[in-house]
Amino acid sequence: MSEKTTYTLPIGPIHPALKEPVAFEFEIEGEKIVGVDLKVGHVHRAIEWIGTQRNPIQIIYLAERICGICNICHPLAFSRAVENIANIEVPERAEYIRTIMAELERIHSHILWAGVAAHEIGFDTVLHLSWAVREKVLDLIEYLTGNRITKAVFTIGGVRRDITKDQYPTINKALNYYKENLGVLVNTFLDDKTIQMRSKNCGILTEEDALKLCAVGPTTRASGIKKDVRVDQAYCAYGDLDIKVMTPDIVTGEVNGDVYDRIVVRLLEVEQSVDLIEQCLDKLPSGDLVAEPKIPKLLATLKKTEGEGIGRAEAPRGEVIHYVKLDGKNEAPYTWKVRAPTYNNLLAWIPMLMGEQIADIPIVAASTDPCMSCTNRVTVIRNNKKEILDNEELHRLSIEKTRRFAR
Amino acid sequence: MKNLSSEEIVQYFNDKFKEKIKDARIEKRSAGSKKKEFFNIWFKIDKSIFKEAINHLCEIQFPHFAVISGNDIGENIELVYHFSVYYGVRLKEISINISVEVPKSNLKIESICDIIPGALISEREIQEMLGVTVEGIPDNRRIFLIGNIPEGVYPWRKDEKGPQKLVRDMYE
Numbered sequence: 001m002s003e004k005t006t007y008t009l010p011i012g013p014i015h016p017a018l019k020e021p022v023a024f025e026f027e028i029e030g031e032k033i034v035g036v037d038l039k040v041g042h043v044h045r046a047i048e049w050i051g052t053q054r055n056p057i058q059i060i061y062l063a064e065r066i067c068g069i070c071n072i073c074h075p076l077a078f079s080r081a082v083e084n085i086a087n088i089e090v091p092e093r094a095e096y097i098r099t100i101m102a103e104l105e106r107i108h109s110h111i112l113w114a115g116v117a118a119h120e121i122g123f124d125t126v127l128h129l130s131w132a133v134r135e136k137v138l139d140l141i142e143y144l145t146g147n148r149i150t151k152a153v154f155t156i157g158g159v160r161r162d163i164t165k166d167q168y169p170t171i172n173k174a175l176n177y178y179k180e181n182l183g184v185l186v187n188t189f190l191d192d193k194t195i196q197m198r199s200k201n202c203g204i205l206t207e208e209d210a211l212k213l214c215a216v217g218p219t220t221r222a223s224g225i226k227k228d229v230r231v232d233q234a235y236c237a238y239g240d241l242d243i244k245v246m247t248p249d250i251v252t253g254e255v256n257g258d259v260y261d262r263i264v265v266r267l268l269e270v271e272q273s274v275d276l277i278e279q280c281l282d283k284l285p286s287g288d289l290v291a292e293p294k295i296p297k298l299l300a301t302l303k304k305t306e307g308e309g310i311g312r313a314e315a316p317r318g319e320v321i322h323y324v325k326l327d328g329k330n331e332a333p334y335t336w337k338v339r340a341p342t343y344n345n346l347l348a349w350i351p352m353l354m355g356e357q358i359a360d361i362p363i364v365a366a367s368t369d370p371c372m373s374c375t376n377r378v379t380v381i382r383n384n385k386k387e388i389l390d391n392e393e394l395h396r397l398s399i400e401k402t403r404r405f406a407r
Numbered sequence: 408m409k410n411l412s413s414e415e416i417v418q419y420f421n422d423k424f425k426e427k428i429k430d431a432r433i434e435k436r437s438a439g440s441k442k443k444e445f446f447n448i449w450f451k452i453d454k455s456i457f458k459e460a461i462n463h464l465c466e467i468q469f470p471h472f473a474v475i476s477g478n479d480i481g482e483n484i485e486l487v488y489h490f491s492v493y494y495g496v497r498l499k500e501i502s503i504n505i506s507v508e509v510p511k512s513n514l515k516i517e518s519i520c521d522i523i524p525g526a527l528i529s530e531r532e533i534q535e536m537l538g539v540t541v542e543g544i545p546d547n548r549r550i551f552l553i554g555n556i557p558e559g560v561y562p563w564r565k566d567e568k569g570p571q572k573l574v575r576d577m578y579e
Contacts, residue, residue: 231497
């Protein structure tokens with residue numbers, strides 16, 4: 001009986017597209033993955049510690065820089081935590097504008113992800129198509145907030161930018177663009193034979209694993225677990241809106257928990273976001289934008305406030321939770337803990353990747369939306385000789401697999 | 408078990424653990440035009456019943472575990488376990504925040520990974536960030552602090568084991 005030898009394949013850690021770079025160490029038997037280990041923390045920037053040296057208003061802008069893509073959900077969760085402690089009632093109009101901003105973020109993030117996913121399997125025309133479609137929402141965000149990425153619309157107790165009636169035509173034009181063009185994107189992803197072959201029955205996360213590993217966001221919803229903070233809890237304006245949890249069976253009639261299902265969920269959520277924004281614009285109440293417009297007064301109140309609170313929000317990738325403790329003596333919070341969605345999805349990678357092939361690593365890892373294009377340098381130790389596989393090489397392997405299917 | 412309201416959840420824990428549950432409070436908040444409500448439950452438990460309390464919580468429903476936060480409060484370290492139950496039902500989710508104090512003289516807490524495997528990353532994090540030993544943790548390695556942070560420096564601590572000196576000497 002011949003003894004099977006395995007070798008180790010380290011992948012990662014750094015790529016600019018990642019908000020949390022990850023180093024994988026795979027144990028490989030031939031082409032098959034038999035062991036997965038991951039290391040994180042390469043860009044631990046001690047943001048929580050920095051936050052405890054700053055006042056809550058300053059932290060909003062710091063929180064916005066935790067992640068380039070979901071820069072709405074962090075200030076939102078932080079503001080909600082502080083508002084919970086200090087019993088600040090956010091004006092209704094501000095709640096609606098917050099919701100609109102959060103949904104705009106979801107549209108751009110999910111379409112960005114769709115492009116990355118297409119790229120990972122070597123379908124670059126779809127990457128360009130997706131990102132061309134995404135451009136419209138960035139233009140809209142810029143029109144509404146002045147910035148494409150860091151939007152700086154949040155403040156404690158409300159928002160800093162209004163949405164006025166004369167902006168409606170531009171917003172509606174952009175939303176109509178999505179209604180007309182999303183169909184093309186959805187069909188491309190869901191009906192294309194090659195994408196189906198690469199994504200169906202690949203990177204499966206069972207319902208049981210998703211539950212036990214406490215996965216969040218589209219990753220857990222694609223496995224059939226109905227968990228979405230927007231549906232579960234009345235925060236911002238979500239309690240007033242008509243919204244339901246998106247699971248893949250809505251389109252396909254079944255839940256497999258594979259990469260395909262995760263694509264389905266995200267695309268459904270883009271359509272849902274367009275609908276939610278329209279609902280918000282319809283119902284947008286009049287009134288103030290912020291509970292306490294005088295920032296020094298607000299900070300003085302917060303300085304005297306003692307207590308702890310949590311703020312949760314549904315980011316494009318899943319639940320975000322911030323814990324804040326104010327000690328009633330200092331302006332800066334005593335403790336600030338940030339939990340981003342990828343944190344809870346890390347462990348879900350392990351069952352997803354087990355048993356898959358090397359060429360599936362990019363798409364499976366990317367399917368939780370951490371942007372696993374971090375495969376910038378890979379060392380393969382084979383027969384005690386080191387071979388360096390770089391990003392292009394690994395990407396080439398993935399493309400080759402797609403071509404094999406396409407033939 | 409039928410769905411409990413937030414008051415009933417607090418009662419459910421009080422009935423079982425009596426005086427070992429302290430400072431229970433229910434935060435009621437509302438949002439939007441329709442002022443739909445949501446609830447956050449907070450309570451402190453004695454360290455001796457910690458594991459039992461988590462098991463007790465799992466009997467309500469397998470909870471969603473969010474994260475563990477840590478506060479250095481002088482003599483003790485306070486760990487706050489954030490859970491939620493009844494997710495998936497429209498507007499019915501309840502956050503349950505369970506805090507437990509661990510004395511600095513005996514910084515140990517039991518692992519809950521055997522009940523909720525998803526807690527592993529967070530348990531590894533409190534080990535390295537606060538110097539708490541998690542007993543029975545399946546993976547003992549550091550997670551976020553790799554590289555040049557020395558052993559024995561715990562970034563979330565406010566005492567002499569905190570990162571102050573490390574930060575001060577950073578540019579030397």
